[in-house]
Amino acid sequence: MASIRKKRETALEKATYIIKPFVIYLVMKTVALIGLSLLISTLPIGGLEKLVNQLNAVINAAASIIGVSFVLRDFVTEIDTRGEVLFDVSVWKQLGNCMKKGFQNCKGKGILLGVSISLGLTSALFFNGFIVRLSLSSEKYDTVEKIQYSVPIWLGILLYGLISPVVEEIVFRGLTYHRMRRFFGIPACVLVSALLFGGFHANLPQFLYGTAMGMLMALCYEWADTFAAPLVFHMAANVLIFLLSGLPQVGEVIVTTPALVVFGVLSAGFMVVMWKLGERE
Amino acid sequence: MKYKLMLRMIIGDFMFLLGVTSERGYFNFRGVKIWHFSGC
16 A cells, blocks of 8 residues: 655745745735836826825735735635635635634633733834834835825724734734644744744834734734734734824833833733733633 | 846845845836835
8 A cells, every 4th residue: 555645744845835825925915016016107197206105005005915815715724724614705705704703713712802902002112112212224114114104094094904914914823823833833933933024024123023023923823822813913003003103292202211111011911911811721 | 127126126025034135125117116015
């Protein structure tokens, strides 16, 4: 009888399996970005130069939705370990069913999700303030700041509080971290998925912030055992940072040393609560 | 030139991950710079 070879036995097979969704997302987002830009450049619209920042914000969000659509099927299959996904419906409908089922499963996890949101808010303030205090100079980050804060509040909340967290959580926690956990322990998976998440932001300030936040989001996912935990964490953190950009007076206060100590202590406290609650689950 | 910039941007994404460069490129259509970024 011929022996059946185990799937993904070698290091290369494991690495390919883990990194594939991220690479597909990155390539397809870039291709979509180029395609959308080409499309817009052919439209007979005058004065595009004046709307350059808003255009960048919207095109990037649209490109990220297109990019993530190429890994959605992997995500809904991956996240649903009971194999209840209906393959004869569109992948978007599958995602809808998956989210609906996810929310139903969250009913008993209200406190965990509340702590996850709280941790998202305090750690965003802590790491953001800490990085502001480092005064790192990055031309790319200066551009990113101009782009992301150029949009009206309602659009910013939609782009950075909804689209960006959903897309990035699917890629980095739902797929990359989830797949890594099949082969490796928690510390390695938390670190590698966070470094990938930080690296994806492609400039030093966001790399540091993204890596730190990525580690916490992966831990939230691990401890709460639901995809909703890193998702609400990410949404809360992004909305808070986006809204604070419109309040420079508040921004000056929250980067002071006493404020950072408070946010650091609160974050550590929420982490311990999250860990203990996760252990009890 | 446009294609060279596109190529630079795609390669730039991966180069950053390899630690080769810290800044990714942009490309230019009708004077509009399109950046590849992720917000917040």
